[in-house]
Amino acid sequence: MNGSLDLLLIPVLPFAGFLLNGLLGRGLPKWLVSTIALLAPLGSFSVVLRAALAIWGVGSTPLALPYTETCPLPWIDTGTLHIDFSFALDQLALVMLLVVTGVGFLIHIYSVGYMGHEEGYWRYFSYLNLFLFFMTVLVLAGNALLMFVGWEGVGLASYLLIGFWYKKNSAATAGYKAFIVNRIGDFGFLIGLFLLLANFSTLTFSEIAEKLAATPAWQGGVLTAIALCLLVGATGKSAQLPLYVWLPDAMEGPTPVSALIHAATMVTAGVYMIARTHFLFDRSPFALDTVAVVGAATAFFAATIGLVQTDIKRVLAYSTVSQLGYMFLGCGVAAYSAAIFHLVTHAFFKALLFLAAGSVIHALGGEQDMRKMGGLRKRLPVTFWCMTAAVLAIGGFFPFAGFFSKDAILYAAFLHGTGGQVLWFVGLVTALLTSFYMFRLWYLTFLGEPRSEAAHHHATPASMLSVCVILALLSIFGGWIGFGEGLGRLGAFLAPVIGVRSAETNAGKLELYLSIAAVAVAALGWFIADRLYRQRPQRPAELAASLAGPYSLLANKYYVDEIYRAVFVKPLQGISMYLLDWIVDKALLSGGAWILAGVMKFFGAILQRWQSGNLRSYAGWLAAGAAAVLLFILLPWPALLASWFGIHVSWGGN
Amino acid sequence: MIPLSWYLLLSAVLFCLGVAGFLIKRNLITVFMSIELMLNAVNLSFVTFAHQWHAVKGQIFVFFVMMVAAAEAAVGLAIIIAVFRVRATLAVDRIDLMKL
Numbered sequence: 080m081n082g083s084l085d086l087l088l089i090p091v092l093p094f095a096g097f098l099l100n101g102l103l104g105r106g107l108p109k110w111l112v113s114t115i116a117l118l119a120p121l122g123s124f125s126v127v128l129r130a131a132l133a134i135w136g137v138g139s140t141p142l143a144l145p146y147t148e149t150c151p152l153p154w155i156d157t158g159t160l161h162i163d164f165s166f167a168l169d170q171l172a173l174v175m176l177l178v179v180t181g182v183g184f185l186i187h188i189y190s191v192g193y194m195g196h197e198e199g200y201w202r203y204f205s206y207l208n209l210f211l212f213f214m215t216v217l218v219l220a221g222n223a224l225l226m227f228v229g230w231e232g233v234g235l236a237s238y239l240l241i242g243f244w245y246k247k248n249s250a251a252t253a254g255y256k257a258f259i260v261n262r263i264g265d266f267g268f269l270i271g272l273f274l275l276l277a278n279f280s281t282l283t284f285s286e287i288a289e290k291l292a293a294t295p296a297w298q299g300g301v302l303t304a305i306a307l308c309l310l311v312g313a314t315g316k317s318a319q320l321p322l323y324v325w326l327p328d329a330m331e332g333p334t335p336v337s338a339l340i341h342a343a344t345m346v347t348a349g350v351y352m353i354a355r356t357h358f359l360f361d362r363s364p365f366a367l368d369t370v371a372v373v374g375a376a377t378a379f380f381a382a383t384i385g386l387v388q389t390d391i392k393r394v395l396a397y398s399t400v401s402q403l404g405y406m407f408l409g410c411g412v413a414a415y416s417a418a419i420f421h422l423v424t425h426a427f428f429k430a431l432l433f434l435a436a437g438s439v440i441h442a443l444g445g446e447q448d449m450r451k452m453g454g455l456r457k458r459l460p461v462t463f464w465c466m467t468a469a470v471l472a473i474g475g476f477f478p479f480a481g482f483f484s485k486d487a488i489l490y491a492a493f494l495h496g497t498g499g500q501v502l503w504f505v506g507l508v509t510a511l512l513t514s515f516y517m518f519r520l521w522y523l524t525f526l527g528e529p530r531s532e533a534a535h536h537h538a539t540p541a542s543m544l545s546v547c548v549i550l551a552l553l554s555i556f557g558g559w560i561g562f563g564e565g566l567g568r569l570g571a572f573l574a575p576v577i578g579v580r581s582a583e584t585n586a587g588k589l590e591l592y593l594s595i596a597a598v599a600v601a602a603l604g605w606f607i608a609d610r611l612y613r614q615r616p617q618r619p620a621e622l623a624a625s626l627a628g629p630y631s632l633l634a635n636k637y638y639v640d641e642i643y644r645a646v647f648v649k650p651l652q653g654i655s656m657y658l659l660d661w662i663v664d665k666a667l668l669s670g671g672a673w674i675l676a677g678v679m680k681f682f683g684a685i686l687q688r689w690q691s692g693n694l695r696s697y698a699g700w701l702a703a704g705a706a707a708v709l710l711f712i713l714l715p716w717p718a719l720l721a722s723w724f725g726i727h728v729s730w731g732g733n
Numbered sequence: 734m735i736p737l738s739w740y741l742l743l744s745a746v747l748f749c750l751g752v753a754g755f756l757i758k759r760n761l762i763t764v765f766m767s768i769e770l771m772l773n774a775v776n777l778s779f780v781t782f783a784h785q786w787h788a789v790k791g792q793i794f795v796f797f798v799m800m801v802a803a804a805e806a807a808v809g810l811a812i813i814i815a816v817f818r819v820r821a822t823l824a825v826d827r828i829d830l831m832k833l
C-alpha cells in the first residue's frame with residue numbers, strides 16, 4: 080500500500096474537537112457539542128482502522144512496519160540535538176491505538192447519556208477530547224520527548240476531569256493530588272530522559288534500540304539507572320506502589336472519566352512505556368526484577384484494600400491498581416506481550432465495570448455506597464448481565480477475557496526461576512482476593528433485597544446500555560485473540576516489536592495445570608463471597624467485629640495517606656512556610672527590597688525639597704549653577720591645587 | 734573717546750540688575766522686564782565689541798536678539814494675561830503648580 084496513512088490526523092482530530100468545544104462550546108446547543116465531541120474520536124478511530132487494514136494487507140500488500148511519519152518542520156534543532164515531531168506506528172502502537180480510540184469512542188457515546196444533565200456539558204467533552212489528543216500523541220510518539228509531551232498532557236487532562244465538579248472541595252483536592260503525585264513520577268521520567276540523552280545522544284526509540292543492538296555486551300550500569308528512572312515515571316502514571324495514592328481519590332471525577340482515563344487507557348501508559356522501552360529493561364535484570372516486585376506487591380496490596388471498601392467506585396479503583404500490578408508483573412518477567420494482552424482485556428472489562436457501575440449510580444441518583452444498594456438485578460437487568468460478564472472476566476474465569484491474559488502473566492512469572500514462583504504465588508493469592516471482592520461487589524449491588532429505596536431513579540438511556548453490551552461482548556470474546564501457543568495471534572502480531580520469550584512459546588501440560596489452579600482459586604473466591612454475602616449476610620459484620628484490628632487497617636487503606644501526610648506533606652509544608660516563606664521570602668528577599676526602597680525614599684524626601692515649584696528658587700539655582708561654571712572655567716585650578724594641596728595636574732595638552 | 738571698559742562695565746551693571754530683579758521681584762511683569770533688561774545688557778556688549786573690532790557680525794547678532802526678544806515678549810505677555818485670568822494674581826510665589 081502506498082501513500083500516507085495520515086497518522087497526524089489521529090491526534091489532530093480530537094484536538095480540533097477540543098478547540099471547537101472548548102472555545103465556542105458555551106454558546107453551542109447540546110446536540111452540536113455532542114456531535115463535535117463524538118465525530119473527533121470516531122474520525123481518529125477510523126484512521127486507526129484504516130492503518131490496521133493497511134498493515135494486515137487487506138486488498139493489497141501488507142505495509143512494512145514500523146511506519147514513521149515526521150512533521151517536515153523540525154522541533155528542536157540545536158547542534159548535536161535534533162528532535163522532530165515524529166509519529167511512529169508499529170504493532171504495539173497499533174494495538175494500543177485501537178484500544179485507546181475504540182474504547183475512547185465508546186465512552187464518549189456513554190458520556191452523552193451520563194452527562195446529559197450536567198451544566199458544564201461542553202467543558203466535559205472538550206476535556207475528554209483533549210485527553211484523547213494527548214493519549215494518541217503519547218502512543219504514537221516516535222521519540223521519548225514527544226512521548227513525554229503526551230505523558231504530561233494526559234496528566235493535565237486527568238487533573239481537569241477529576242476536578243470537573245470543581246465546586247466540590249473533595250474533587251478539587253483529588254485533582255491536585257493526582258497532579259502532584261504524577262509530577263513526582265514525571266520527575267523520574269525526566270531524569271531518565273536526560274540520562275538517555277547523555278548516553279545515547281538521541282531520544283528516538285528506534286535509534287536507541289539500534290545503538291543497544293550494536294553493543295550486545297552493554298548490561299546494567301547506567302542502563303539500570305535509566306530503566307529505574309523510567310520505572311519511577313511509570314509508577315506515577317500507572318498508580319503503582321508507592322505512588323498509587325492518587326488513583327482511588329481520582330474517583331471523584333465523573334464515572335465515564337474513571338472508566339476511560341483511570342481504568343482503561345491513561346493508567347496503562349506506564350505499562351505501554353515500559354513495553355516501548357523494553358530494550359532498555361531487557362539489558363538490566365535488576366530493573367526488571369524491580370518492576371516485577373513492584374507489580375506483584377502492588378497487585379496484592381491493592382487487592383487487600385479492595386476487600387473492605389464500601390464505595391463501589393473505590394473497589395473498582397483498587398482493583399484497577401491491582402490489575403495494573405499484574406501488568407507490571409508481566410513486564411517485570413519480560414513477558415511484555417502478556418502484559419500488553421492483559422492491558423487490552425483489562426481495558427475492556429474494567430471500562431465495562433466502571434460503566435456498569437456508572438449506570439447503577441445513575442439509576443440510584445448518585446448513590447455510591449454499596450451498603451445501600453442491593454436487589455438491583457430486577458431493575459437493571461441489562462446492566463446486571465453486563466456486570467456479570469465483567470466480573471467473570473476480571474475474576475479470571477474460562478473463557479472470559481481476563482482468564483487468558485492473567486493466565487499468560489502468571490505462567491510467565493512461574494517460569495521465571497525461583498523468585499518467579501514466589502511472584503506467581505503472590506499473583507495467585509491476588510487472583511483469589513480479586514475474585515472475592517468482585518463477587519462481593521456483585522452480590523452487594525445486584526442480589527439480595529434492596530437495602531434502601533432510592534428517592535428517584537432515572538431510566539438508563541439506550542446509548543449507555545448499548546455501549547455496555549458492546550464492551551460485555553468484548554469482555555467475553557476479547558481474550559480469544561491471545562488464545563493458543565505463545566499468546567496466539569496477538570503474540571505473533573506483537574513479536575516483531577517486543578519479541579517472544581521462549582517461555583511463552585512452549586506451552587505444555589504445565590500451563591494447563593497452572594490455568595486450572597488459577598480458575599480453581601477464582602472459583603474459591605466466588606464461593607467465599609457467596610457464603611458471606613448471599614447465604615449469611617450478617618456474617619461479614621461479625622467477621623469485621625472479631626477482626627477489628629486488621630479490618631480497620633484495611634478500611635483505612637493501611638493509613639498510607641496519613642503516613643504520607645506525616646512524612647512528606649507536613650514537613651514540606653513546614654519548610655515552605657517557615658523557611659521559604661518567612662525567612663527566605665519575607666525576611667531576606669522582601670526585607671532587602673524594603674530596605675533598599677527605604678534608603679531611596681529617605682534621600683528622595685530630602686531632594687524633594689528642591690522641587691519647590693517656586694520660580695524664583697529655580698532661577699536662583701540656575702544663577703548659582705552659572706556662577707559655579709564660570710568659577711570653574713575662570714579660576715586657575717592647576718595652580719590653586721598645587722598651592723593648596725601640593726597636587727600637580729596637567730590640564731589638556733598644555 | 735569713551736574707553737571700552739566703561740561700556741562693558743555698564744553692560745555688566747545692567748545684566749546684574751536684571752539678574753537681581755529676576756531673583757528678587759515678585760511681580761511676574763517685573764520679572765519679565767528683568768529678562769528684557771538682561772537681554773539688552775548683552776546687546777550692549779555685542780555692539781561695543783562690534784564697534785571696537787569693526788566686525789559687523791556682532792551688530793547682526795543684536796538684531797537677532799531683538800527679534801527673539803520681541804517674539805518672546807509677545808508670547809510671554811500672552812501667557813501672563815492667561816495666568817492672570819486664571820489665578821487672579823501675578824505674584825510669582827503663588828504660581829507654583831509645578832512642584833510635586
